[in-house]
Amino acid sequence: MKYAIKIHKISTVNELPNSWSVTDFKALLTRFNFPNAEGNDLEELQGLLCMAIADYETNEAATILLDYKLSEYLNEGQIDQLSHEMLLDRISEEYPKIELHQELYMINQLLYKAYNGKFLNTEATLVDFEITPLLNAEPEITKEIVLKCFAKNLDNHNIIIRLFGSQLSGEERFEEANDVLWELQKTENGYRFTTSDYWMSKKEFINETLDCKIDFFEEA
Template identity: 70%
Template sequence: MKYAIKIHKISTVNALPDYWNSNDFKQLLEKFGFADAESTDIKELQELLFMAIADYETNEAAAIVLDYKLSEHLNQGQIDQLSHEMLLDKISEEYPEIWLHKDLFSINQLLYKAYNGKFLNTEATIVDFEITPIKNADKTITKEIVLKCFAQNLTKSNVVNRLFGNQVLAKEAFEEANDVIWDLQKNDHQYKMITSDYWMGKNEFLSGDFEAAIEFFDEE
């Protein structure tokens, strides 16, 4: 199958829009011992949360936020370990469970801002683009289709091409595509893809306008 892709904009960001909401901040404030926040303004709530977090040791604060967001997926031992490792490593890029990277990114960046840089800064990439099926190509655009197309427009040294070369070439199933791409949003013919800068850095894209022929793994 073949697709034509036109990239309109590539942005590097250090926070995901709309990941945290007012209710998240109110619940976190309660967990940090500040249960009387009456404001409904998300910026005010965030500032209150940052002040509340500052009263805690970095690993203690990390454990509280990790527990709030990921207690259904991680046990207490894993949370405690991550709360210490986050100060030393970019966990949202290195953690083996790729499907947790998006959450770990937003948790890390919240703590990074709350502690004015004590945690390591990480970034995400947002790509606004059009994708047009050519001839009989599937018109239902999935994360796998997008990632396979974009992989052909990334440098050979790019992490996706190095780690998932067989999957990109359809020699193996590409289940990881759904986790490498954090979000894929459609608005008419326009798409927005969000992923980690670790997977796709702005300077790794080769062209703003290209065609890509892709295949899918066929289990015999």
């Protein structure tokens, strides 16, 4: 199948919009012994939460955030281990379960902000683009389609190309595409996807426009 891609903008950010809600911040303030926070101003609540977090040891704060966000996926031992590792490593890039990378990124960046850079900074990549199906290509745009198209426009040293060559070529199913691309949103001028700078950094994109042919896995 063939698609035409036109990139409008590539942004590198260290905080995702709408990562946390008012409800999240109020629930976390309670967990950090700052209950009954008034008001619904997101920025003000985040400031209060950062102050509350900073009163705790780094691993204690990380444990509270990990438990709040990921207790359905991680057991107590895993949370305890990660709470110590997050201070030393970019866990949101290195953790083997890539389906948890976005949540780990959100937690890491909140800790990074609360402790004024004591945690390692990590970044995300936002790409605004148009994609046009050519000939009889599938008109419903999925994360797999977008990722396969954009892989054609990345430097050969990119980690997606190195790790997922068989999936990109259609030799294997590409189920990981749903976790490599954190979000895919329809916008007024096309689409926007969000991913980690670890998967795609701004400097790795080659062209602003391209036509590309991609293949899909088929059962034998």
